Amino acid sequence: MTEGKRVLLVGGGVGIAPMLLLAKSLYKKGNEITVLIGGRSVADIIEPDLYEPYGIVGITTDDGSAGIKGLVTQHPAFEKISDYSMVYSCGPDPMMKAVTGIAKSHDIACEVSLENLMACGIGACLCCVAETTTGNRTTCVDGPVFDVKDLIGW
Numbered sequence: 625m626t627e628g629k630r631v632l633l634v635g636g637g638v639g640i641a642p643m644l645l646l647a648k649s650l651y652k653k654g655n656e657i658t659v660l661i662g663g664r665s666v667a668d669i670i671e672p673d674l675y676e677p678y679g680i681v682g683i684t685t686d687d688g689s690a691g692i693k694g695l696v697t698q699h700p701a702f703e704k705i706s707d708y709s710m711v712y713s714c715g716p717d718p719m720m721k722a723v724t725g726i727a728k729s730h731d732i733a734c735e736v737s738l739e740n741l742m743a744c745g746i747g748a749c750l751c752c753v754a755e756t757t758t759g760n761r762t763t764c765v766d767g768p769v770f771d772v773k774d775l776i777g778w
């Protein structure tokens with residue numbers, strides 16, 4: 625896990641939930657954290673105050689009902705993306721692909737937590753497969769967190 629770095633956490637909708645434990649762990653390891661929470665409206669912004677003990681919290685909503693109006697990738701933190709050493713993201717694929725695209729274009733390491741459809745959860749049905757540089761991997765057993773450099777099409 626990253627230690628003593630500037631780290632950007634980006635969550636969309638319920639995708640912000642797993643970021644809380646990650647924020648705590650990164651904070652304990654001396655990282656400087658920015659947490660961005662994006663949603664369609666204020667109803668999608670889940671308990672942002674929980675993240676405040678661990679770093680700077682930024683909010684965006686599509687309709688402007690909370691935080692900055694616009695997509696999470698339009699938050700000013702992305703204008704200084706080069707200041708970060710690592711990006712973690714969880715949320716809808718289009719949001720994560722936009723986030724990872726920016727991170728990759730600045731050569732910043734990035735991990736995503738895929739929200740692929742899962743049925744069995746034990747690696748049997750293969751409905752959650754992600755295409756990777758080392759072959760197909762199940763999101764339920766091999767993930768859900770992947771380094772984007774290992775994901776094909778990201």
Ligand code: FES
Pocket residue numbers: 741742743744745746747748749750751752753762763764765
């Ligand atoms: S949910 Fe069945 S293999 Fe992943």
